[in-house]
Amino acid sequence: MKNKKILLIYFIFGFIWVYLTDYLVGLYIPLDWLLVVQKIKGTIYVLITGIIIYFALIKMDELNNSKEQEEKLTTLINSMVDFVCFKDGEGCWIEANNFGLRLFQLEDVDYRGKKDSELAECTEFYREALLFCARSDEETWKNGEITRFEKNIPLPDGTEKNFDTIKVPLFNENGTRKGLVVIGRDITDRRIAEEQVRRSEKLSIAGELAASVGHEIRNPLTSIKGFVQLLEEKDQGNKLYYEIMSKELNRIDHIVGELLLLAKPQKIYFSKNDLSIIVSDIVSLLEPQANMNNVSIHFEAKQAVIIDCEENLLKQLFINIIKNAIEAYSEKGTVWVEITKVSSESVLVTVVDKGSGISEEFLTRLGEPFYSSKEKGTGLGLTVSHKIVERHNGTIRYSSQERTGTKVEIELPVKNSIK
Structure with a gap:
């Protein structure tokens, strides 16, 4: 648009110059000087238009350079x-x-x-x-x-x-x-990597701790449990106390067992298994406990999903996750377990409850050893679960709100190799 205006002004100026100067020359210049004046007039016109064109070209070069620099800057920042x-x-x-x-x-x-x-x-x-x-x-x-x-x-x-x-x-x-x-x-990926390193360091520390004290605790623990059972048989008057002692000793034994799972540097071997059967077996196993808590489990798997996995480890994983979902209810409720195939390369297991939910503070630290929202929890169950998912090259994600419920998504690859 600007170029058209400049061209229009040039034409107007040219026509005015030609006709106006011709009129003035014919009016005031004698015939003897007419040819000379016409040449001078043409020379002046050429000089004026040449100067105008020269400055216009300089301006165009500056504008082109400016546009070129702007394009370079735009290309740079967009890359x-x-x-x-x-x-x-x-x-x-x-x-x-x-x-x-x-x-x-x-x-x-x-x-x-x-x-x-x-x-x-x-x-x-x-x-x-x-x-x-x-x-x-x-x-x-x-x-x-x-x-x-x-x-x-x-x-x-x-x-x-x-x-x-x-x-x-x-x-x-x-x-x-x-x-x-x-x-x-x-820096999202960097922060995730740093968090993974931090979690790995904590798992390593927990593993070292477990390796050093786990067996040392279990050996005397077995003797104590045996003596408590023996005293319980002989002293029926204090049966209630012995039952409490046995219960707490079993709890200690369970914690030691989880610690040893962290410490055990076992090499796992993957084999082809139907994930829907593995999860179905765990649902059947946990249904009595769910019924005792007035909770029902709704399991859905639309098709058989064959994946490379270590069956026993996955069973341990789903026991921990589904059990947590059951215990999230303080009264009647339902736990939904669903298996869906995300693609030909991965499968997703989703566990959802509408229980007490998890606060944002606890949510960011799930999986850390010895960090639990439960009154008597150790956090080792989820620590072991995270390690199992990691060894299967999978991912585990949580989304939760207090008093609303929790959703756990475990994505596992269909194909895996020995780790």
């Missing part, structure tokens, strides 16, 4: 896997890469020249996140130096991404705000 955004001194967005636009669902929004508070009106889901960005921008301006912090950004699928965010304020020579550079690096 980055980080969130990159440039803002002016007023906090208005100048440029953002595609990653950032997708992150905040702003792909179809004309974001340039808008502040975070204005963009917050364009995406309801990320409204609070964008308003937080505006507040943190102000803090960066006030501090007058580079700021760095971590921020969790929620995703529509219910998960979160963790970002390591750096904000760099730019100032003019007189101290006024010039601009702001925002770079956010997705």
Whole structure:
């Protein structure tokens, strides 16, 4: 549009110059000088238009260079896997890469020249996140130096991404705000890896502890249990006390057994088994306990699912998970167990209850040894469960709310190799 206007102005100027100068020459210049004046007039016109064209070409080169640099910058920031955004001194967005636009669902929004508070009106889901960005921008301006912090950004699928965010304020020579550079690096995978390392270290410590004290506890424990049973037979008057002692000794024996499971460096061998049969057997095994707690178990498997696994370990895993779901109820309830094939490569086992649920604090630490929400729990059951899932190259996920219930998802590969 601008080029058309320039061309139109050039034509108008040319016509005015030609006809106006011809008119003035014919009116005031003698015939003897007419040819000379016409040449001078043409020369002046050529010089003027040449100068105009010269400066126009320079301007076009500058514009092309500017566009080329802008395209290079756009290509560069769009190739980055980080969130990159440039803002002016007023906090208005100048440029953002595609990653950032997708992150905040702003792909179809004309974001340039808008502040975070204005963009917050364009995406309801990320409204609070964008308003937080505006507040943190102000803090960066006030501090007058580079700021760095971590921020969790929620995703529509219910998960979160963790970002390591750096904000760099730019100032003019007189101290006024010039601009702001925002770079956010997705460190979600790194945090998950760090958490896995932390859990592995705790499992290693628990295993070392179990290996050193497990057998030392079990040996005298067996003798104590035998003497308690012998005294119970001879002293019927204190039968109640002996029953309590036996019960507590059995509990200690159970804890030691779980510790030894952690410590045992056993090599497992995978074989092909029908996962639906394994889970069905465990449901049948736990149904009497469920009935005693006034809880029913609803099991559904739409088809046979053959996977490579260690059958006994998986049985231990599902006993722990389903038993926890049963014990989550303080009164009548139902536990739902379902097996679905996610793809040709993996299968998903889901255990859902509508019981007491788990607080956010406990949810983040599930699977840690000696950390349990139960009054008499040790946390070793889930620690062993996590280790079993890990050794099967699977994943275990939890979602829960207090007084609402808990959902556990265990995803296992169909094919596995010896570990």
